[in-house]
Amino acid sequence: MKKPTSNYDLQVDIAKGIFLSYDQSLLIRKFALPADELWIYLDYLNTPTRISRTDGRVEESLQGQWKECRSFGTVMSVYDLLCYHRGTTPPALSGQWCTVGNFVVTGVTNTETFTKKFAALFDGRLEQLKSACTVLGGSILPRMAGADLTCRIPVTAFFPVLLQFWEGDEEFPPKLMLLWDRHADKFLHFETTFYLQGDLLERLKAAMESTTSTAQAQKKES
DSSP states (O other): OOOOOSHHHHHHHHHHHHHHTSOHHHHHHHTTOOBOSSEEEEEETTEEEEEETTTOOEEEEETTEEEEOOOHHHHHHHHHHHHSOOSSSOOOOOSOEEOGGGGOSSSOOOOHHHHHHHHHHHTTOHHHHHHHHHHTTOEEOOOOTTOSEEEEEEEETTEEEEEEEEOOOSSSOOEEEEEEETTGGGTSOHHHHHHHHHHHHHHHHHHHHHHHHHHHHHHHHO
């Protein structure tokens, strides 16, 4: 086994053992997940993902090949979405959206500092951001609250988030918001919303960079 190289890496390995303590048959039935003797399967942010039933490792299918995922944000989000809720049937979504601050009374709830850098990165690249959202399986929705982009992104088949983005102008800087279902706290820990938010935004960034690189290569070839 690869030795952990950071505290995050160590936490990933600890989480594997914790996952194995859960009733896998219950999780499979509860969320209607495909499974066989060795793996539990799901899509995470539109990426085929599987969890080993023997050692708990998370793998992703990248370019058609399964590779272990060591990303702290990905692994912790996947485990939490499957294991946090203790009932025998899945929690129900409310269909109403709210900010992450809705789930706590005290503590740090403002994610604006974190999202500012992504808002600046996405500014002036609206069409590329839309394309990146669809790469993650998102559905573009009619404009809400004046946002230039509103997109519903399925994290898994049973849990979505809502992304809204406003481009900057002479008066206001660009703005980015992630909204959560009002019942999101039944699906995952409050802390995991931060891991998931970071993972989602980094994947959007990567999808945009990939699209830009492909377009530049095609331009050179033509």
